[in-house]
Amino acid sequence: GAVVSQHPSRVICKSGTSVKIECRSLDFQATTMFWYRQFPKQSLMLMATSNEGSKATYEQGVEKDKFLINHASLTLSTLTVTSAHPEDSSFYICSAQPTPSSYNEQFFGPGTRLTVL
Amino acid sequence: AQSVAQPEDQVNVAEGNPLTVKCTYSVSGNPYLFWYVQYPNRGLQFLLKYITGDNLVKGSYGFEAEFNKSQTSFHLKKPSALVSDSALYFCAVREGGNNRLAFGKGNQVVVIP
Numbered sequence: 321g322a323v324v325s326q327h328p329s330r331v332i333c334k335s336g337t338s339v340k341i342e343c344r345s346l347d348f349q350a351t352t353m354f355w356y357r358q359f360p361k362q363s364l365m366l367m368a369t370s371n372e373g374s375k376a377t378y379e380q381g382v383e384k385d386k387f388l389i390n391h392a393s394l395t396l397s398t399l400t401v402t403s404a405h406p407e408d409s410s411f412y413i414c415s416a417q418p419t420p421s422s423y424n425e426q427f428f429g430p431g432t433r434l435t436v437l
Numbered sequence: 438a439q440s441v442a443q444p445e446d447q448v449n450v451a452e453g454n455p456l457t458v459k460c461t462y463s464v465s466g467n468p469y470l471f472w473y474v475q476y477p478n479r480g481l482q483f484l485l486k487y488i489t490g491d492n493l494v495k496g497s498y499g500f501e502a503e504f505n506k507s508q509t510s511f512h513l514k515k516p517s518a519l520v521s522d523s524a525l526y527f528c529a530v531r532e533g534g535n536n537r538l539a540f541g542k543g544n545q546v547v548v549i550p
Contacts, residue, residue, distance in 0.1 A: 428481040
């Protein structure tokens with residue numbers, strides 16, 4: 321149980337295009353999902369907290385118009401990187417928090433490798 | 438705000454020897470502590486957690502961790518390391534009532550055959 325999927329696993333795009341990444345909780349419902357960014361050999365940086373049916377909460381320094389987050393259902397959150405540039409190349413990981421959850425555990429997706437040319 | 442320190446960048450250990458990965462934390466309330474493992478180009482896999490109860494927590498793949506409140510530590514241990522344990526290990530902490538996780542920088546573990 322508690323499986324989180326991400327799609328696509330790897331994407332290469334041209335500079336200026338937009339890329340959508342999906343995060344799904346496969347066997348549980350998640351009111352809250354999280355989006356992280358990870359640079360090579362570095363820790364995870366929380367980008368935003370996604371809440372079903374409401375606006376995402378972005379961390380300081382993360383551009384909300386650049387990284388659009390939609391959490392339209394209890395099993396799906398999407399991250400859209402708009403007008404992508406090479407500096408947006410990174411490993412993006414989502415996590416989902418089951419509803420209800422006694423200890424607010426997070427279950428992580430396998431990640432999406434974005435390369436912007 | 439909560440924070441985690443993993444003081445070592447890399448831990449090298451011979452196969453069959455004990456493995457220890459260090460973690461200290463800082464929170465203002467009761468800590469919820471987690472260890473995750475990450476293999477190359479993969480997401481994080483949950484190993485174990487401490488919420489309350491016994492200070493020694495047993496988790497997946499033979500790993501365990503000991504919660505030490507006085508030293509604010511939560512070191513990860515395995516009695517006998519395997520080559521397949523070579524990966525990146527992250528310690529994370531969450532304050533009770535807060536749903537945001539703070540991660541350490543990660544430790545690369547290299548198990549030498």
